[in-house]
Amino acid sequence: MKLTIRRGGGLAGMVTQTELDAQTLPKPAAQDFAGAVARAHLASQPAVQPTAPPARNWPDALLYDISLEETGPPVSVRYTDETLPENVRKLVAWVDGRPERVESIEP
């Protein structure tokens, strides 16, 4: 299981990518990871969470593209700081706290 969080927009307009592969985690952490992923219900979200301009009320909000690769086809969902559900926010925070994550800044 691999989760890729791409963030863009925001005050800085910078694009960053954070990846976490469950295989790099010790077993208890891998179980926590699986639990956090399950609670985020990524697979049951619509493919794209629309924030069309009229509903876009948060200038400088970050944009998120979160994609999950498991055994089946990858699942990808998009949010902003405005629309990010609490359980997805918790998943992102959990990943951000893991030393095994791989981060990069995209040009």
Next chain:
Amino acid sequence: MSRVHGRAHCSIAPPDMLGRLAVDGTPKQREAAVRALATSAAIRSQRAVMGRLNRQLNLNIGQMVGFAVTPQRRLTIYDNKTNGRTFLPGVRARDWGQPPVEDAAVNQAYDGSSATYEFYRDVYKRNSLDGVGLELVSSVHYGVGFDNAFWDGSQMVYGDGSGRIFQIGGLTRSLDVIAHELTHGITELTAGLVYSKQSGALNESFSDVFGSLVKQYSLKQSAAEADWMIGEGILVPALGAALRSMMNPGTAYSGDRQPGHMDDYVDLPDNNDPRNDNGGVHINSGIPNHAFALAATALGGKSWEKAGKIWYKVLTTRLRPNSQFDEAAQATVDVAGSLFSSTEQDIVHNAWKEVGVRT
């Protein structure tokens, strides 16, 4: 608006009802409704209604003055850290008029909001974001190591920075960033520039313009002395010196994609992909930013006196939600003529010509 449910607040009337009363009520109801909408602290749904009212009903500040509200407090700073971390606004950390507290981020948000308030009041005779004393609400310590600051339609929100992109504590340290966020509030309540593609890049640019002007004003700098940088010294040093350079777009940090000329306009779709930045709003803002820096420098003196005055009048009286670069350029040229003379008008025209927006 769903997040309002997660907050403790004394809900009075639903904001849309207040909005209707503000328009259709008896004079007494209207005054009470506008007062409730304007003074009610930190209830973002109500403030969003204020913004919509201003735009949809074409209410201008002159009309709003009839309902002028004496603000109970000019600004308040909240701490998000102690209250769930993402539930806005959080716990009150420093009230208007209170002395500094121990938390540096709280004091920086307080001082920056106060300096921005005073800039708009003293330079452009504007009483807060809405012109009638709307309380400035800020929340600091949002999230955990959150690498961003934003305007949520009713208040400013600052993360602490992760130390990997933004320096820890960097986001509240920069006066131009604070003024940038607050100016999003003015834009929302005036031109209402749609946060997408060119209108979004204009929205971003006005925030950078007045962000820089608040900084220049606090430093008493002339246009020639200004560094024209936004967010200097708040990124981790390995990434670069600042978030944006208005005079030399594209040079602020490694990976800065900002163009300074229409020839290099980055045409991105607005499709929620983080790589596309709502159609390049933080990217193509480099073009109008560059035009402003060029105009201000050529006009000479203090940037807020001529260039800023022109841009302020354009933002608050001339633009509409879907305005594009060419319309903004035309408006600044027109206003330069009406406020000053044909000399200033030519200078402003030439600045837009230099960045390829006008021919």
